[in-house]
Amino acid sequence: MSVFQSNNNYDFSVVKGRPQARVSWGCQSDKLRYTSKTHAENVGKFLTYTGAEMIVFTVNGKVRRVDVSPDTPLLWVLREKLELVGTKFGCGEGLCGACTVHIDGTPQRSCITPVGDVQGKKVTTIEGIPEKHPVKQAWLAQEVSQCGYCQPGQIMSAVALLEKKPHPTDTDIDSAMSGNLCRCGTYGRIRRAIHAAGVKPAAKGGKKP
Ligand code: FES
Ligand code: FES
Numbered sequence: 001m002s003v004f005q006s007n008n009n010y011d012f013s014v015v016k017g018r019p020q021a022r023v024s025w026g027c028q029s030d031k032l033r034y035t036s037k038t039h040a041e042n043v044g045k046f047l048t049y050t051g052a053e054m055i056v057f058t059v060n061g062k063v064r065r066v067d068v069s070p071d072t073p074l075l076w077v078l079r080e081k082l083e084l085v086g087t088k089f090g091c092g093e094g095l096c097g098a099c100t101v102h103i104d105g106t107p108q109r110s111c112i113t114p115v116g117d118v119q120g121k122k123v124t125t126i127e128g129i130p131e132k133h134p135v136k137q138a139w140l141a142q143e144v145s146q147c148g149y150c151q152p153g154q155i156m157s158a159v160a161l162l163e164k165k166p167h168p169t170d171t172d173i174d175s176a177m178s179g180n181l182c183r184c185g186t187y188g189r190i191r192r193a194i195h196a197a198g199v200k201p202a203a204k205g206g207k208k209p
Contacts, residue, residue, distance in 0.1 A: 057118045059084065060128030070116025075099045077115045078125060086126035086152045090181075097180030100153035101125050107160040126152035135159050138197035146184035154180045158194050167198050 056065050059082060066081050078084045078101070087110060090098030094112040101110045102124040129136060135158050145151045154177065161168055161176040168176070173194050182190070 055115050055119050057115075057120060058122045060124060066115065068115060070119075071114045073111050074101070074113040074115045074118055074123070075110040078110060078123075084125050084127050088149055088152055090150070090153075095179075095181075096150070097153040097157065098150050100156040100180065102156060102160060105160070105163070107157050124156075126155060129155065129159055133159070134197040135162065135193070138193040142189050142193040142196060144186050144189040144193050146182075146186055150180060150182045150184075151186075154182065154186075154190055158190070158197070162194065162198055168194065 054065050054067050055070060055077075056063065058064070059078070064082060066077050068077055068081065075087060075089060078087050079089070087101055088098040089111060090096035092111045094109040097109065099109055099111040100107050102108070102122075103113070103118055104121050105124075135155055139145065139151065139155060144154075157177055157180050161173065165172055165176075170191060173191050177187075177190065177194075
């Protein structure tokens with residue numbers, strides 16, 4: 001049995017030649033644990049790729065080249081090849097928003113984006129948002145996070161919203177953030193943090209690279 005483990009409640013295994021992806025959520029309940037066959041298949045492809053193609057794209061301002069199959073989900077590449085583990089795996093089906101990154105400035109679900117689709121594009125992950133960015137600062141000031149698992153995705157969606165609309169209404173916020181789920185129910189604090197970040201000008205170096 002070989003295992004390579006990422007941080008934070010998320011591991012891949014190969015047991016007797018069969019790849020498995022397993023997620024343990026932030027809360028303690030057997031009901032909240034599941035194994036995804038689709039993702040096991042993706043991980044299997046990812047692990048066994050012998051690689052003739054090279055995908056080239058920019059991540060957080062740096063040009064990166066990866067020798068993976070073009071249909072590998074961007075999320076796997078970010079986490080397992082580029083060691084950018086801030087972006088999280090939640091549902092793996094584009095439904096929860098935990099894996100949100102920016103692709104050419106637009107928030108997208110990296111779990112359902114084949115890496116071949118970002119060839120030549122600019123990807124920004126949570127690591128590419130400076131610590132002094134008003135959104136990250138507001139998140140800290142409002143103590144938004146509970147378990148924290150969904151928060152990188154929440155922040156990426158919030159940053160994109162504020163870049164488009166610096167002073168959003170509650171309705172704007174609800175609509176822009178509706179695809180980002182939080183099992184801990186931090187929605188009220190997220191909304192407050194977005195309002196707070198919206199009233200501050202972007203700090204120096206606080207813009208996305
Ligand atoms: S992990 Fe990508 S949307 Fe849920
Ligand atoms: S899932 Fe725990 S803080 Fe959102």
